[in-house]
Amino acid sequence: MENRHSDTPTERYYADNASSLADKYSGTEDLFSPLFLKHLPPGSRVLDIGCGSGRDLAYLKKSGFAVTGADTSKEMLQAAAEKYPELSSAIHFSSLPELPGITVFHIKVSKNKSIPPEVYSSV
Numbered sequence: 001m002e003n004r005h006s007d008t009p010t011e012r013y014y015a016d017n018a019s020s021l022a023d024k025y026s027g028t029e030d031l032f033s034p035l036f037l038k039h040l041p042p043g044s045r046v047l048d049i050g051c052g053s054g055r056d057l058a059y060l061k062k063s064g065f066a067v068t069g070a071d072t073s074k075e076m077l078q079a080a081a082e083k084y085p086e087l088s089s090a091i092h093f094s095s096l097p098e099l100p101g102i103t104v105f106h107i108k109v110s111k112n113k114s115i116p117p118e119v120y121s122s123v
Contacts, residue, residue: 011073014052018075022053022083037063054080054087061086070094 014021040046042064048057051069053076061067069091071077081088 014073018079022079025053054084058084
């Protein structure tokens, strides 16, 4: 599958900073996963496309969901597996599919976090 969202500066940023980003993300409050708990039946299957550091996926797994994660950054997946060993068989390297709306949401969230402006300024 061709990665339609290939973005070399973004990929390089995540590759170069995977470990420190995983540490930073795991130290911040997860505001989104608790919302899922209110709307999904217990034990639901959850696919996290762009799972990165694995923080949200680990929270959902701990909450009883059957989780699978995919990300385009091998380095972020490695950091996720090291930080959350329980996810090692649930996370996969994969290109990201075309999902209108989802990409914009991720960029908007990331813009307020730690991704440098040069990475998202062209969006």
